[in-house]
Amino acid sequence: MKLLIEGYPYPIGLLQELFPNVDELDVVNGVASVNYVGYYYFASKGTAVFILPKVVLNQQDKVFNHYNPEDIINLTDTGNPLSQGERQFIYGLSVWIYRAIAVYYNYCRSHNIDHTIVRKQSAIKVGKSKRRTSNTFLDIILSLIEFNKENSDWFLFILKNIHRGFNKINWSRTINKSQVVIQDSQPVYINPVTKRREVNFDEELLVIFFSILHYIKKEYGFPVEINFNYDLITGKRFEMYLNKGFGVRRLRKIKYKYFSDKALRLWELCYAFFEQSKQVKINAQLNEFLLVKNFNIVFEAIIDELIGDHALPDRLNKKQADGKEVDHLFIWDSLTASDEEKKRVYYIGDSKYYKQKNRITEESVAKQYTYARNVISWNLNLFFGDDAEDRDLETDFCLRDEITEGYNVIPNFFISATVPDNLSYGDSIEVTKKSAQTFTSQQFRNRLFDRDTLLITHYDVNFLYVVSLYGRNNAAQKRGWRDKVRNIFRDKIRQVLEDKYNFYAMQAKPGVVAPEYIKSHFQDVLGKVYRPFGKEHIYALALDNNERYAKENASLRSQLSEYFDIVDYTLGKDPTTELPKYSSVLSVQPSLSKNGVFMVMMENYEAKSLKFYNSGKLAVPVHYTADGMELINNAASIGSVLFHTRKPEGQHLFRLIEDVRFVPKSLIPKGYYLSVQNPTPRDTGEDTVFLYALLSIDMKNEFDSSMLNCQNKPFASQKERYDAQYSTLDDLSV
Secondary structure, X not given: OEEEEOOOOEEHHHHHOOOOOHHHOEEEOOEEEOOEEEEEEEHHHXXXXXXXXXXXXXXXXXXXXXXXXXXXXXXXXXXXOOOHHHHHXXXXXXXXXXXXXXXXXXXXXXXXXXXXXXXXXXXXXXXXXXXXXXXXXXXXXXXXXXXXXHOHHHHHXXXXXXXXXXXXEOHXXXXXXXXXXXXXXXXXXXXXXXXXXXXXXXXXXXXXXXHHHHHHHHHHOOOOOOOOOOOOOOHXXXXXXXXXXXXXXXXXXXXXXXXXXXXXXXXXXXXXXXXXXXXXXXXXXXXXXXXXXXXXXXXXXXXXHHHOOOOOHHHOOOEOOOOOXXXXXXXXXXOOOOHHHOOEEEEEEEEEOOOOOOOOXXXXXXXXXXXXXXXXXXXXXXXXXXXXXXXXXXXXXXXXXXXXXXXOOOOEEXXXXXXXXXXXXXXXXXEEEOHHHOEEEOOOOOOOOOOOOEEEEEEEEEHHHHHHHHHHOOHHHHHHHHHHHHHHHHHHHHHHHHXXXXXXXXXXXXXXXXXXXXXXXXXXXXXXXXXXXXXOOEEEEEEEOOHHHHHHHHHHHHHHHOOEEEEXXXXXXXXXXXXXXXXXXXXXXXXXXXXXXXEEEXXXXXXXXXXXXXXXXXXXXXXXXXXXXXXXXXXXXXXXXXXXXXXXXOOEXXXXXXXOEEEOHHHOOOOOEEOOOOOOOOOOOOOOEEEEEEXXXXXXXEEOOOOEOHHHOOOXXXXXXXXXEEEEHHHHEO
16 A cells, blocks of 8 residues: 655655656656545556545654655555554544545535535455455455445345244154144144254354444444344444454354355455455456545535534625635634523634644734624624614624623634644544634724724644544534534633633622713723623623733723722623622612603614614504503603513613603604504404504613513513513512
8 A cells, every 4th residue: 555645745756656647746846746635546556545634744744743754655565664553543544534535525416516626436346356455444344335235135145045944843843742732622732843043154244244334334434234134243242353353263263164255255354354454355447546636625624514503594604795705604602701691602713724733824814804804794784784673683692782882702713633643533522722823903902892803713623533523424423522612612712811811790889870881981991891791780891911001900990990899700600699789779770760661672672772872762552452551551650661572681771751652653753763663463453553652762871770670571472572561660670
C-alpha cells in the first residue's frame, strides 16, 4: 500500500508511477502534489493508494509530528519508520475517510447538490479470477460487504440443507423405544424420537460472518443488509472474538470442515477480518477509487451536519444579502442569560481546514466580522423594519434592548481540526480553546454590549472523532454530540468573556425607576448595561478588567451603587437569588397612585411600540365579553398599562397620563395607533369589537415590572387570549 498526504509536494518521480495521467497532479518545478483525499487502487500496478487529509501534517510538514511524508510512502515496507500501532491506525482511518466521502456523496445526490468534486468507481469483486493481495482493513470490509450482496442465494441454499428434516419423527425408532398409551382405541406416543440437531460448522461460519457484518454496520455505519434471523455474536462476546484472538482461534478449529470454494473464500475473509491480515485475496481487474477533490468542502459539510441547524426561523439563510455565505449558523443558548431562562441567540461559525496549528488569516477574520454585522442588521430589520408589524415571527429574541440601547453578544468562532498525539478517536468531543487567537473588533473600548464590539474565538476539534461520527451516519449519535458540543462552545466562549470582563447583576433600589436613571445617565452606561434576564428589572453590567479602565470602572460602580443593588454575576447563572427582594409593588412604584392595570396582550412589542413610542397614543379594541365589561366598569381605578405576551418575561409597565376613555372606532381621534389593525370577529358570531379604549401613555418612563406576573390573571378561552383585561397591581404581584 502507498500512503500519500494531500497537497504535500513530492518529487515528481515518486508519484508518476501511481498517477499515469499527470493531469491529475499539480506539478511545479519538478515537484508534484495530489489534491485529492481518499482511496485508489491502481489495477495495472496492483497497488492500493490511500491519500490522507493534510490535517495530519503539522506546520513543519511532519506526519504525526515525527515523519517526513516521503519516508512513509511505502506503508508495507519493512523499512517504513511507522510503528505497528500507527499503521493499524492508518488502516482504520482509511475506513472512516472512505465512509465520510461516501456519506457526503450520497447526501449530495439525494439533495440535488453538486457532487462533481467526488470521483467514484467500484471494482471490488470476490471471485476466482485475477486476484490481488489486500493491504488495508478497508479492503477486507468492502470484500465482506460485497460477498454478502452477491451470495444471498448461496446462504439460502445452505440454510435449507441445514434445517431439512429437522424435528421430523423417526417412526421406526419411536415405535421400538418410546412408551405408548392407548387412548380412544388409538396409540399415542408420549416421547416421539425426532431428528436431533447437531453442531453444523457451515452454520457456525455464517453466524460468525453475519456477526462481523452487524459489527461493521454498527461501528462504521456501512449500509449492510442481514436477511437471516440468527442469534448473532454481539457486545462483549464479539469484543473477545475481535480483541482477544478468540475469532482467529475458533476459525482455525473449523477450517478443515470446508471444501467448497465459496465456503473457503468466506472463511478466508472472516479470518482476515479478525487477523486484519494482508493475505486476503480479492478480484479487482479495474481501477477502483473513491476520491474527493477540495476536501475542505467535505470538512465544512461534516462540521455543519454535526453542529449546524438545517432549518432556520424567519427565512434566515446562511447565504446573506451581500452574497457572502456563512459556513455554520445555528440558534442556541444566549451567553449572557441564565441557562434556566432558555434565552437564545445566533451562533456564527466558520470551518478552517488547515494543517495543524495554522494561524487564522486577517482576511478570514474580516469576513467573520462581516457575517456578524449582517446577522445583527437582519435581526434588527426583522423587529424594526418597515414590514415588521405584518410578520408572524418565529424568532422570540431581539438583539437590541430598547431601555439600555445595549446589544446582546453574538458568539462568533472559527473551528479547525487537529489529530491527537495519541491518535485516539476518543469517546467524546475534544475541543480546546486557542486563547492566543481570540480576535476583537470594537469602535468604543470598554463597551461589551455595543453593536460594534465583536469577538471571535477559535477552537480545535478532534478530526478523527468528527470524521468517524459523520461516517457512522447515526442520527441519534449526531444529535447527542451536537447538543454536547454546542454547550461546550457556549461555556468556552463565556470563559473568554469572563477572562476579559467583570460581570455584575444590578437591580434598582426602592424608589428608583431604572429606565429613568438610564435615560438621564445614558452616556455613562451605554454599551456597559444590558437586560439579558427573564426578569426585566435586573440588568447586567460588563466592565473591561484591563488595568487601564480600573479608575473609570471604579467611579461608575460607585455611582451606580447609590441607586442599584449590585452583585457579582457569573455568565449562565441566575443572579436573582443574590439580589434583595422587595415585596410591595406600590412602594417601588410610588408614582403609580392607582392600583388598576389595563392589560394589553402585544406580541412583537419591540417593533410595535415604536409606532406609538413618541406620541404615547394607543387605541385598544374592547370586546363584548366579561373581560371587556370589567374594563369599562373599573376605568376610574386604572392608572397604568401592562404590555405582556402571557408570559412573566417580556412585560412592560407604564403610567397612564389621562384616564381611560372608551369610544367607537369611528370616533377615534387622529394620531392614535390601533394595537390590533384588523380585529377578527368571534367565531361564534355573537361578538365583535364594539368599543376602543383610548390610552395616553408615558412611554418615556418605564416602571419595574419584575414583581408582576401577567399569568395571575387568567383568560377565558384560547379565543379570548388576545383580549385586553383588567387587573390590579396587588393581584398581579408575585
